Structure formats: C-alpha cells, structure tokens
Amino acid sequence: MWGIDISRVDLKSKERDEIEGFLEKFDLSLDKDVEYTICARQNGEIVGTCSFSGRVLKCFAVREDMQGEGLSGKLITELTNVMFDRGIYETFIFTKPKNKDIFKGLGYKVVEEAEDVVLLEGGTSNVKRYVENMFKRSGLDSSEKAALVINCNPFTLGHRYLIERAAQENDEVVVFVVEEDKSVFPFKVRLDLVKKGVSHLKNVKVIPGGYYIISSATFPSYFLKQKDKRLKAYTELDARIFGKFIAKAFNIKKRYVGTEPYCPVTWDYNRALMEILPKFGVDVKLVERMTICDKPVSASYVRELIKEGKMEEVKRLVPKTTYDFLISDEAKDIIERIKG
Amino acid sequence: MKILKPAKAGTYESNDIYIMIQPNDNGIKIELESIVMKQFGKRIEEVIKETLEKLEVKDAYVVAKDRGALDYTVSARVETAVKRAGVEK
Numbered sequence: 001m002w003g004i005d006i007s008r009v010d011l012k013s014k015e016r017d018e019i020e021g022f023l024e025k026f027d028l029s030l031d032k033d034v035e036y037t038i039c040a041r042q043n044g045e046i047v048g049t050c051s052f053s054g055r056v057l058k059c060f061a062v063r064e065d066m067q068g069e070g071l072s073g074k075l076i077t078e079l080t081n082v083m084f085d086r087g088i089y090e091t092f093i094f095t096k097p098k099n100k101d102i103f104k105g106l107g108y109k110v111v112e113e114a115e116d117v118v119l120l121e122g123g124t125s126n127v128k129r130y131v132e133n134m135f136k137r138s139g140l141d142s143s144e145k146a147a148l149v150i151n152c153n154p155f156t157l158g159h160r161y162l163i164e165r166a167a168q169e170n171d172e173v174v175v176f177v178v179e180e181d182k183s184v185f186p187f188k189v190r191l192d193l194v195k196k197g198v199s200h201l202k203n204v205k206v207i208p209g210g211y212y213i214i215s216s217a218t219f220p221s222y223f224l225k226q227k228d229k230r231l232k233a234y235t236e237l238d239a240r241i242f243g244k245f246i247a248k249a250f251n252i253k254k255r256y257v258g259t260e261p262y263c264p265v266t267w268d269y270n271r272a273l274m275e276i277l278p279k280f281g282v283d284v285k286l287v288e289r290m291t292i293c294d295k296p297v298s299a300s301y302v303r304e305l306i307k308e309g310k311m312e313e314v315k316r317l318v319p320k321t322t323y324d325f326l327i328s329d330e331a332k333d334i335i336e337r338i339k340g
Numbered sequence: 341m342k343i344l345k346p347a348k349a350g351t352y353e354s355n356d357i358y359i360m361i362q363p364n365d366n367g368i369k370i371e372l373e374s375i376v377m378k379q380f381g382k383r384i385e386e387v388i389k390e391t392l393e394k395l396e397v398k399d400a401y402v403v404a405k406d407r408g409a410l411d412y413t414v415s416a417r418v419e420t421a422v423k424r425a426g427v428e429k
Contacts, residue, residue, distance in 0.1 A: 073353040073407070080358070084348050089360065106352050107373045107405025124360050124403045126371065 004047065004071070006078050009037040022046045026061045034059060038078055040071060050075040052083060054216050057093045057122075076106055080123065090125035092217040094118070111212075112240045116233035119217065119241070127212060127241075131249045138174070138207050138250075146170040146254040146285075147247070149213055151299070153183040155193040155322050158258065158297035161290040166256045167201045169285075174250060176209040180216055184303065184337055189325070196321040212241050222265060231265065235272035242273075243280025255282055258289045261296050292317060306338050343400045347425035350409075350417040357384075357409035359421040364401040368392055374406035387411050391418040397426070 009015050011034070019039060020030050030037070033053045040048040048062040048071050057079060062071050083091060092111075093103055100110060100118045108120035111127050121127060146166045152159050166173045175198070177191045185193075187208070195206045209215070214222050219238040221231045246252065255277055260266040274284045289296040297317050305314045306326070315323050325331055343363045350358040370385055384406055391414070392400060402418070409417070 070354050073351065077351040077353060077358070080352065081348065084346070084360070087346075089346055089362070105375055105407075107358065107407070109373065122405070124362065124371075124401075 004040050004042050004074070006038055006040045006074060009039050009049075011037060015039075018046060019049050022049060023059055023061055028059055028061055030059050036079070036082060038075065038082075040075060042066075047071065048075055050079050052079055052091075055083075055088055055091050055211070056216055056220070057091060060093070060095075072102060073106060076122075083123070089123050090121070090211065091123040092125065093120045093122065094220075095120065112237060112244060114233050114236040114240060117230070117237055119237055121217075125211070127245055130211065131245045134207070134210050135249045138205060140172070140174060140205055140250065142251050143172055144170075144251055144253045145172045145174050146256060147174050147176065147250065147252040148256045149176045149178065149209060149242075150194070151178040151183060151214070152190045152194050153185045153299045154190065154302065154318065154326070155197045156297050156299055156302055156318050157292070158290045158317075159194070159299075160197050160319055161297075162256055162258050162287055163198050163204060164201065165287055166254075166285075167198075167204050170254065171203060173201075173204045174252070175204060175206045176213050176246075177206060178214045179209045179211075180214070182216075185334060189330075189334070193322050193325060197319045213246060214238060219269075222269070231268055232272070235269045236276060238269070239272045239276040240280075243277050243282055247277070247280055247282045252282055254285055256285045256287060258287055259296075261289065262298055262300060303338055306335060307340070309339075341395050341397045341422055341426040343397060343422070343426045345425055347421050349420035349424065352405060352407065354407050355409060355413070356407055357414050357417050358405040359388075359417045360403045361418075361421045361425050362401040362403075363425075364399045366399065368397070368400055368402070370402045370404065372404045372406065374404075374408075376406070376408055383411070384409075384414055387414045388418050391415045392422070395419065395422050397422055400425075 009019055023029055034051040035053050037051040039046055047066045051059040093108060095118055097113060097118050103120050108122040111119045111121050148163060148166060150159055163175060177194055179187055181187045198204050211217055218241050219234045221234045257270050260270055277284050302314055302317050343361060346362045348360045350356050352358050370388055372385055374381055374384060388402060
C-alpha cells in the first residue's frame with residue numbers, strides 16, 4: 001500500500017475519460033448525476049475510484065490485483081469525510097448481492113436485498129430509527145391505515161380523486177409526498193399543494209416521504225425515468241422497504257395506486273408493488289385513473305399544457321388551490337422553467 | 341463538554357475506528373458496528389462510554405464503525421471527535 005495518491009478528479013477535464021475507461025473494465029460507467037469523484041493512483045496509474053451523488057456512493061471500483069489490500073477503506077474514508085463536511089451524515093451504497101460483504105466489512109449495514117440489488121446504509125443512517133421518528137413526528141396513532149405515495153408535480157384532480165377514494169373506504173389515510181427534490185415543482189410547493197388540496201378530508205394526514213420512499217436511495221431510476229435492466233431490481237427494492245419498514249411502523253394495511261397509462265417506469269413500479277406488498281400483509285388497490293373529457297388526468301399532461309400556455313385547460317384539471325398557486329407570483333419561476 | 345455540532349474522527353481502514361458524534365437531547369446513545377462485534381462489541385462500547393465520561397460529555401449521539409481498533413485507538417478517536425464537536429463548558 002505504499003506510494004498511493006488519492007485525489008479529486010476534475011470532472012470537466014480529460015481525467016474523466018480516464019475514469020470512464022477504468023470503470024468500463026468492471027462493466028460500470030460514471031453516472032451522469034455524479035457530483036464528486038476521487039481516484040487512487042500508483043505510479044500514475046489508476047488503481048481505484050469512487051464517487052458520490054447526493055447521499056449515495058457509487059461508481060466504485062478497485063483494480064483486481066489491489067483488492068484486499070485496504071484500498072476500499074481509504075477511498076470510503078476520503079469520500080465520507082468530504083460528505084460529512086458538507087453536512088451529509090447519512091450515506092447509502094447500492095451494490096450487487098455478491099459484493100455486499102465487502103461493504104459490510106466497512107461498517108455498512110444491509111437495509112434490504114432484492115433479487116439483483118442490495119441497498120446498504122452507512123454514516124449515521126439507521127432505517128429503523130428513521131422510520132420510527134417519521135411515525136412519531138406524524139402524530140398518528142397505531143390504528144390500521146391506508147397509504148398513498150405521490151409525487152404530485154403538481155397536484156391535480158386525479159391525485160385528489162385517488163385520495164378521496166381512499167378516505168371514503170378507510171378510517172385513516174396517510175399520504176407520503178416524495179421528498180427528493182428532483183422535480184420541476186420543489187418539494188415544499190408540492191407538499192403544500194397536496195395539504196391544501198385535501199384539507200377538506202379530516203381523516204387524511206399528509207407527510208414528507210423521507211429517504212426511504214421513492215428516493216435516490218431506494219429508487220434512482222424513478223428520477224432518471226430510465227427503463228433499463230436495473231429498473232426491475234429497484235422497483236422491487238423500494239416495494240420491499242415499504243413493506244418491511246414503513247408499513248410496519250405506521251400499521252399500513254392497504255396501499256392505493258392509480259392506473260398508469262403514460263409512464264412505463266410507474267407502470268412497472270405498480271406491478272412490483274402488487275407482487276411484493278401482499279407478502280408483507282399490505283393489500284394493493286389499483287384504482288382506475290380519473291378521466292376528464294375522455295383523457296386520463298396526469299401531472300405530466302398538466303405540465304405540457306402549462307408549457308403551451310393553455311391555462312384555461314389547466315384550470316379544468318387541477319383543484320382551485322393548485323390553480324391559484326399557478327397564477328400567483330410565486331409560481332413565475334417554475335412556469336418559466338417548464339416553458340424552458 | 342457539550343456537543344454543539346456533528347463531528348467525526350478516524351478512518352474506515354483496518355485496525356481503526358470511524359467515530360461520528362452528534363448533539364443529543366437526553367443522555368448518551370451509542371450505535372456500534374464492528375467486524376469483531378461478538379468478541380469485543382461490549383468492550384468497545386465501554387471504552388467509548390468511559391472516554392465520554394472522562395471528558396464530561398453528558399448528552400451525545402455516537403455512531404461508531406469499527407475495524408478492529410485497540411482500546412487506546414478507540415479512546416483517542418472519541419476524544420478527537422468530541423473536541424471537534426464541542427466547547428469546554
């Protein structure tokens with residue numbers, strides 16, 4: 001382990017190509033969303049690399065002849081220190097099931113395992129503690145509940161219809177709003193519009209979804225809208241985490257989802273939920289999506305109308321609370337961005 | 341000493357321990373992961389507790405990732421993390 005230098009990679013320089021070339025040998029690539037990359041060199045040659053994006057460590061590889069020499073520990077220390085200094089204390093790693101022991105030996109814990117992918121957590125993360133705190137903060141009691149997980153980019157009449165259905169058929173309903181800030185409507189706005197849009201339903205509680213429900217940690221493909229070989233693994237992982245931790249802590253017995261005519265990623269996700277959640281004692285209720293003038297109501301269609309400036313048509317598809325927001329000064333920046 | 345902000349010390353390398361310390365409301369809470377949990381888990385927790393007591397830290401949330409550190413390493417890493425995290429009372 002002598003003569004090894006670890007340094008940050010300038011992702012805009014030629015060194016990036018070198019890293020990509022190195023990762024290729026491991027059948028890996030440097031993901032587009034990588035924020036920070038380090039690399040270890042011996043006599044000028046790359047022997048290892050690791051990156052992070054948000055809370056997730058990724059694109060991790062060590063040259064075969066250097067494995068087992070302690071280089072992984074050095075790379076993880078270096079990167080964890082950088083993240084810590086940026087205020088990221090809770091970290092995650094995805095890996096193939098066959099590699100999980102490497103990270104377990106480095107202080108990472110398995111959150112959940114699907115057929116083709118394992119999610120591990122490190123730093124100060126602890127899924128049990130986190131979900132228990134979520135439940136405590138929600139102020140809910142331990143009675144049986146129905147749940148929905150929605151992004152609401154932005155909140156439409158379709159979302160409201162689905163929540164109303166759940167509210168009619170159940171004593172208590174909890175709505176998790178996807179917290180990851182990767183949508184054109186910021187999380188705070190999305191959460192606020194859902195809260196306002198369902199304030200007439202007394203048995204509905206709207207809360208932030210946190211790290212473990214459709215986040216970059218449980219389900220990265222959701223945000224990349226990528227239908228690739230990893231999608232099945234990720235949908236399964238997210239569904240299992242929901243069943244094992246969230247449903248258990250909140251005593252959720254049913255999860256409502258809307259039919260998905262447009263987005264193949266969401267469609268696959270629904271299918272994974274229907275297959276996996278019943279194993280954890282959670283029924284999945286698939287509700288036919290609301291249609292207005294023979295067209296299913298969807299947030300992506302609403303965004304398209306906003307882009308074309310057809311605000312009168314938008315008005316028919318969203319609750320008044322959402323519409324009032326869209327024509328307010330606060331929404332100007334968001335609408336500019338949608339119009340691109 | 342009072343823990344004012346999150347701080348860390350140590351490495352994830354073999355024979356070392358990575359200590360993360362955060363403010364806490366009531367008392368000391370320790371979460372330990374170790375490759376020698378079965379053999380030395382209890383002892384490592386003891387050393388962490390003793391070191392915190394010596395430094396008069398009453399409230400702290402400590403997460404420790406151990407890769408076979410010896411007692412004095414554990415103690416030194418905890419002390420460094422505390423001194424980075426807090427101020428003398």
